[in-house]
Amino acid sequence: xxxxxxxxxxxxxxxxxxxxxxxxxxxxxxxxxxxxxxxxxxxxxxxxxxxxxxxxxxxxxxxxxxxxxxxxxxxxxxxxxxxxxxxxxxxxxxxxxxxxxxxxxxxxxxxxxxxxxxxxxxxxxxxxxxxxxxxxxxxxxxxxxxxxxxxxxxxxxxxxxxxxxxxxxxxxxxxxxxxxxxxxxxxxxxxxxxxxxxxxxxxxxxxxxxxxxxxxxxxxxxxxxxxxxxxxxxxxxxxxxxxxxxxxxxxxxxxxxxxxxxxxxxxxxxxxxxxxxxxxxxxxxxxxxxxxxxxxxxxxxxxxxxxxxxxxxxxxxxxxxxxxxxxxxxxxxxxxxxxxxxxxxxxxxxxxxxxxxxxxxxxxxxxxxxxxxxxxxxxxxxxxxxxxxxxxxxxxxxxxxxxxxxxxxxxxxxxxxxxxxxxxxxxxxxxxxxxxxxxxxx
Amino acid sequence: xxxxxxxxxxxxxxxxxxxxxxxxxxxxxxxxxxxxxxxxxxxxxxxxxxxxxxxxxxxxxxxxxxxxxxxxxxxxxxxxxxxxxxxxxxxxxxxxxxxxxxxxxxxxxxxxxxxxxxxxxxxxxxxxxxxxxxxxxxxxxxxxxxxxxxxxxxxxxxxxxxxxxxxxxxxxxxxxxxxxxxxxxxxxxxxxxxxxxxxxxxxxxxxxxxxxxxxxxxxxxxxxxxxxxxxxxxxxxxxxxxxxxxxxxxxxxxxxxxxxxxxxxxxxxxxxxxxxxxxxxxxxxxxxxxxxxxxxxxxxxxxxxxxxxxxxxxxxxxxxxxxxxxxxxxxxxxxxxxxxxxxxxxxxxxxxxxxxxxxxxxxxxxxxxxxxxxxxxxxxxxxxxxxxxxxxxxxxxxxxxxxxxxxxxxxxxxxxxxxxxxxxxxxxxxxxxxxxxxxxxx
Numbered sequence: 081x082x083x084x085x086x087x088x089x090x091x092x093x094x095x096x097x098x099x100x101x102x103x104x105x106x107x108x109x110x111x112x113x114x115x116x117x118x119x120x121x122x123x124x125x126x127x128x129x130x131x132x133x134x135x136x137x138x139x140x141x142x143x144x145x146x147x148x149x150x151x152x153x154x155x156x157x158x159x160x161x162x163x164x165x166x167x168x169x170x171x172x173x174x175x176x177x178x179x180x181x182x183x184x185x186x187x188x189x190x191x192x193x194x195x196x197x198x199x200x201x202x203x204x205x206x207x208x209x210x211x212x213x214x215x216x217x218x219x220x221x222x223x224x225x226x227x228x229x230x231x232x233x234x235x236x237x238x239x240x241x242x243x244x245x246x247x248x249x250x251x252x253x254x255x256x257x258x259x260x261x262x263x264x265x266x267x268x269x270x271x272x273x274x275x276x277x278x279x280x281x282x283x284x285x286x287x288x289x290x291x292x293x294x295x296x297x298x299x300x301x302x303x304x305x306x307x308x309x310x311x312x313x314x315x316x317x318x319x320x321x322x323x324x325x326x327x328x329x330x331x332x333x334x335x336x337x338x339x340x341x342x343x344x345x346x347x348x349x350x351x352x353x354x355x356x357x358x359x360x361x362x363x364x365x366x367x368x369x370x371x372x373x374x375x376x377x378x379x380x381x382x383x384x385x386x387x388x389x390x391x392x393x394x395x396x397x398x399x400x401x402x403x404x405x406x407x408x409x410x411x412x413x414x415x416x417x418x419x420x421x422x423x424x425x426x427x428x429x430x431x432x433x434x435x436x437x438x439x440x441x442x443x444x445x446x447x448x449x450x451x452x453x454x455x456x457x458x459x460x461x462x463x464x465x466x467x468x469x470x471x472x473x474x475x476x477x478x479x480x481x482x483x484x485x486x487x488x489x490x491x492x493x494x495x496x497x498x499x500x501x502x503x504x505x506x507x508x509x510x511x512x513x514x515x516x517x518x519x520x521x522x
Numbered sequence: 523x524x525x526x527x528x529x530x531x532x533x534x535x536x537x538x539x540x541x542x543x544x545x546x547x548x549x550x551x552x553x554x555x556x557x558x559x560x561x562x563x564x565x566x567x568x569x570x571x572x573x574x575x576x577x578x579x580x581x582x583x584x585x586x587x588x589x590x591x592x593x594x595x596x597x598x599x600x601x602x603x604x605x606x607x608x609x610x611x612x613x614x615x616x617x618x619x620x621x622x623x624x625x626x627x628x629x630x631x632x633x634x635x636x637x638x639x640x641x642x643x644x645x646x647x648x649x650x651x652x653x654x655x656x657x658x659x660x661x662x663x664x665x666x667x668x669x670x671x672x673x674x675x676x677x678x679x680x681x682x683x684x685x686x687x688x689x690x691x692x693x694x695x696x697x698x699x700x701x702x703x704x705x706x707x708x709x710x711x712x713x714x715x716x717x718x719x720x721x722x723x724x725x726x727x728x729x730x731x732x733x734x735x736x737x738x739x740x741x742x743x744x745x746x747x748x749x750x751x752x753x754x755x756x757x758x759x760x761x762x763x764x765x766x767x768x769x770x771x772x773x774x775x776x777x778x779x780x781x782x783x784x785x786x787x788x789x790x791x792x793x794x795x796x797x798x799x800x801x802x803x804x805x806x807x808x809x810x811x812x813x814x815x816x817x818x819x820x821x822x823x824x825x826x827x828x829x830x831x832x833x834x835x836x837x838x839x840x841x842x843x844x845x846x847x848x849x850x851x852x853x854x855x856x857x858x859x860x861x862x863x864x865x866x867x868x869x870x871x872x873x874x875x876x877x878x879x880x881x882x883x884x885x886x887x888x889x890x891x892x893x894x895x896x897x898x899x900x901x902x903x904x905x906x907x908x909x910x911x912x913x914x915x916x917x918x919x920x921x922x923x924x925x926x927x928x929x930x931x932x933x934x935x936x937x938x939x940x941x942x943x944x945x946x947x948x949x950x951x952x953x954x955x956x957x958x959x960x961x962x963x964x
């Protein structure tokens with residue numbers, strides 16, 4: 081790779097610093113040379129700060145995404161699969177959606193081949209959750225990945241370092257230079273990995289609320305629109321769903337606890353909100369891929385609800401677990417999944433309506449229990465977590481269960497119990513609150 | 523009044539344009555000369571635009587408030603009343619709070635003397651609502667205003683033009699130059715009038731939501747904090763309540779309809795949300811004034827609830843109406859209040875939970891019926907309006923009433939019925955929504 085004439089990092093940084101619009105050539109030059117180590121970190125972080133301050137146009141963001149997607153290996157599944165549909169969640173508390181949606185979509189006759197990241201948040205990511213199952217192997221070579229997808233119609237593996245390396249390198253810098261929360265940088269990061277992994281269609285679950293990265297609906301919509309525009313600019317089909325993350329999704333928060341809830345959902349006893357969520361996400365995935373696989377798209381939702389609970393989805397999940405070395409006995413008897421030695425139930429101190437179950441607070445509590453990571457590479461405890469018994473709007477009587485804490489040690493449970501109590505906001509009546517705040521001179 | 527040396531409008535405008543902080547002297551010079559007609563409108567509007575773009579510090583905002591409050595006459599009630607407590611609402615749909623809160627606070631032994639503005643919004647203001655009562659006179663001289671306050675313990679009149687004239691002049695300019703929605707300008711406008719009218723304590727009902735000027739809680743809190751800071755800077759007691767305006771307050775929206783609901787509330791049959799709202803606002807007013815009037819502040823809320831429904835508040839309301847020339851027979855028989863000839867009931871087309879009753883939409887519908895003003899000076903129709911039967915979170919069955927439209931003509935009712943139908947958002951279940959939006963490339 082030869083640097084084009086006249087292009088250099090300093091002038092590209094200065095152009096963005098002053099609010100200019102970078103050309104595709106300039107962006108590609110910067111990303112290629114950064115990935116090859118010819119542009120040093122201190123220049124790349126200055127460039128990220130300039131992007132953070134000045135923003136990027138839609139065209140710049142598309143160019144950045146394409147440059148990062150093409151910065152390393154790319155996977156091409158087109159010789160074995162007609163259409164590859166992928167999903168991505170911006171992350172939330174109790175978000176075990178992939179565990180159900182992947183087998184459910186596969187059960188509809190749409191093959192799914194997904195690469196996931198590890199969690200760096202309240203609980204583990206999808207890979208961590210699946211590793212609650214003894215023996216489950218997430219490390220597959222691109223060749224194994226392709227073979228499993230063709231043979232079984234379902235595969236879920238860890239992302240390899242060879243894919244979109246520029247994104248990984250840039251993210252590590254952003255993480256320590258206060259430049260994470262820039263929409264063009266977030267959008268290009270997510271989309272570059274999906275494109276490099278060979279997706280034709282991408283369903284984005286963009287969460288908004290207290291437990292999400294995007295706190296407001298407006299921010300979530302802006303980010304979603306940008307990613308849809310990237311899809312249009314790179315020839316990918318993209319559907320973004322803006323979903324609520326003000327309260328945890330379903331009831332279970334924690335790795336093995338979430339696997340259990342996912343399996344129970346595929347056995348027909350899932351929480352109502354989580355079932356709706358899975359049907360929504362799976363429905364959008366099937367809609368994107370459906371034409372390529374000549375599916376009847378007239379009544380997808382009914383079909384999805386049927387296959388979610390009639391054993392079809394669970395059979396696909398078992399097929400995936402078996403193919404990747406997981407111990408099926410833990411699915412036959414869910415009590416064989418990792419279990420925490422300490423259980424503590426928090427009861428409602430009085431009757432009332434649940435106005436809020438703070439997703440962020442519950443997430444931080446499970447992190448304190450050891451279910452997630454504060455730093456990259458930290459070990460997580462698959463057994464611990466929290467069961468959230470109530471949803472916003474529920475009426476509870478005094479003594480009804482609010483939370484069940486699954487902890488490694490008594491002292492952990494005691495500390496977390498105090499924190500969880502503050503996650504519930506009460507109301508005397510259902511519906512909207514009447515007042516939000518009182519501010520006074522005395 | 524002599525202009526101080528070296529001060530002139532152009533340098534003051536330029537200083538603000540470049541982001542400088544104006545001194546109290548500069549602000550007072552600008553306001554005084556503007557009020558006297560020595561600074562022309564085009565300079566004042568440029569100044570407002572510079573303030574809009576660059577903002578104002580807390581000190582600047584306090585200085586602006588004080589300068590506007592002192593730009594004309596000020597009322598001093600201290601020879602007849604120990605402590606004057608006033609209230610202000612930032613305006614909402616179905617907000618008939620003053621009609622109940624003023625007599626309720628007076629019934630607690632705290633004299634109330636309030637000046638109100640006319641409505642320039644969805645429905646009329648408090649003055650317009652009271653004028654639904656035949657003969658009610660809102661035009662009182664400052665002398666009459668003082669006498670009534672001392673004699674009856676309650677008076678509610680229109681604001682005279684002599685009070686804070688700089689505010690009225692500046693607001694008229696802002697209204698046509700796109701500079702209304704600037705927090706320092708809003709806060710100083712509200713507070714300057716209250717201070718000029720002689721208030722010692724001010725309770726601010728700052729609404730937030732779809733039917734409010736401040737759409738987000740954060741914006742409402744910012745505005746409230748600024749007004750509390752102005753209170754601290756001008757030696758006034760101020761309490762701001764951030765209250766919900768995503769759905770109409772109570773059920774009635776429209777002038778005579780709201781008078782009726784207010785009277786019914788004082789007869790013990792008020793809507794639950796409106797009762798809570800009145801008790802909250804009245805409670806804060808009593809707390810501010812209570813020390814000066816040596817009240818037992820230990821259980822104000824119980825006391826307020828008692829006097830709201832035992833006839834005490836209603837007796838005070840009747841006393842005010844009688845003193846200001848209103849026809850008491852219309853309170854004895856509420857059917858004698860202005861009534862619209864056309865009534866149309868909208869029924870629920872299916873069962874479900876009410877997720878949203880869009881306050882803004884309902885407000886615009888009542889405006890279309892003629893209950894409010896689009897331009898200053900427009901006549902309003904006291905009889906028309908909308909009864910909103912359901913609150914957010916309610917479960918309704920198919921055929922339950924959603925709205926009753928009170929219209930002047932059949933064709934008005936038909937048009938408004940279509941608009942109102944879109945104000946209701948439905949949900950399959952109580953609690954938070956699961957999804958907010960879906961955005962897609964195709």
